[in-house]
Amino acid sequence: MRFVLVSFFSLFFALSIGAQPRADEYIDVVFLRGGNSVEGTLIEYAYGKSVTLVTEGGDTETFAWKDIRRVNFRLDKRRLEEIRDDIREELAEIEAEEEQATEAPEVINRKFLHQVTGFIALGQNPSGFRGRNVTTIGGGVAYHLYRQTKVLNFGVGVDVTMMSHFRRENILALTGQIEYPLSRKAHRITPFLRAEVGPAIPFGTPEADEEISQRNVSALIHPSVGIHFAPSGGKTGGVTVDLGYRFMDASFTITNSSLDVIERTVNYRRLCLRGGLRF
Structure with missing residues (x-):
């Protein structure tokens, strides 16, 4: 043991x-x-x-x-x-x-962006010769302070338009823009729908011996469809191109050198091609 x-x-x-x-x-x-x-x-x-x-x-x-x-x-x-x-x-x-x-490039995410746009406008005006219409060329520039969100983009700013280069009819408008991107995902190229509306008032001198003695405020409406080209590297801003139609009924009173008073109402209908820079 x-x-x-x-x-x-x-x-x-x-x-x-x-x-x-x-x-x-x-x-x-x-x-x-x-x-x-x-x-x-x-x-x-x-x-x-x-x-x-x-x-x-x-x-x-x-x-x-x-x-x-x-x-x-x-x-x-x-x-x-x-x-x-x-x-x-x-x-x-x-x-x-x-x-x-x-x-990696520096990505600056800001709440508000600047947008500068310019456009060419084409329309038809009566020439007074055998009742025929002539093509009227106009244009303008605008500045908007823009805010981008996940669903809609909003802008508010000033729009200056030369509606007719023959008559030297100009419009100053305070407008707001609403932009709806047609894609929720971040792409370099994004189509969108845009609507621009706001009060507008005519200014300028239609003829050398005429003066606008009274102006009436009217509504400017500009729907359009376009494309937004985003910069590379995920940066904000980019370039926009859109095609739309501009509507406005302007009424004003003209006094000429003979002190004749002329009441005018102009129905502006312009096809507009617009380009812009957002930064």
């Missing part, structure tokens, strides 16, 4: 000793933020301040807390190279992200 007990405890002790890894298979490792690591025996660990260890070569080194990425106590030497590889991959990913951030 005694022999059996002695044999059992001897076998248990031998297995216990064999299961314990040797001390030289473990090491303390300090991994630095620059990607390097130092192995040795840790002799001082001041959390938040510094770490001191004796290297395998016998040197004593102290590292500031801000320079340390991680500290491993009694690390299995067989896992040391695996951890180094993981840290190298992590540093490579960080460097790649920093490089992409450096190369």
Whole structure:
């Protein structure tokens, strides 16, 4: 019986000793933020301040807390190279992200944008010769302060229009714009529907010896369909082109050099091709 007990405890002790890894298979490792690591025996660990260890070569080194990425106590030497590889991959990913951030263009997201537009208008006016109509060429420029949302775009601004280059009839309007993009996704090219409305008033001198003595405010209506060309790199703004029709009934009183008073009402109907810059 005694022999059996002695044999059992001897076998248990031998297995216990064999299961314990040797001390030289473990090491303390300090991994630095620059990607390097130092192995040795840790002799001082001041959390938040510094770490001191004796290297395998016998040197004593102290590292500031801000320079340390991680500290491993009694690390299995067989896992040391695996951890180094993981840290190298992590540093490579960080460097790649920093490089992409450096190369990526600066994207400025503002609540409001500026929009400047210009257009050419074509229409028909009676010439007084055998009752025929002649093509009238006009044009204009406008400025709007624009706000882009996820569903609609809104703008408010000033519109100056030369309705007829023959009669020198001009219109000044305070208008608002509503724009509906036909695509919800961000594309370089997006079609849209736009409506521009607002009060307008005529100005200028129709003829050299005539003067507009009285002006009446009327409504300007301009529906259109167009395309928005967005800049690359996800930047805001872009270029717009649209085709539409401009309606306005203007009434004003003209006094000529003979003091004759002429009441005029003009029904403007103009096909407009417009281009704009949004920034």
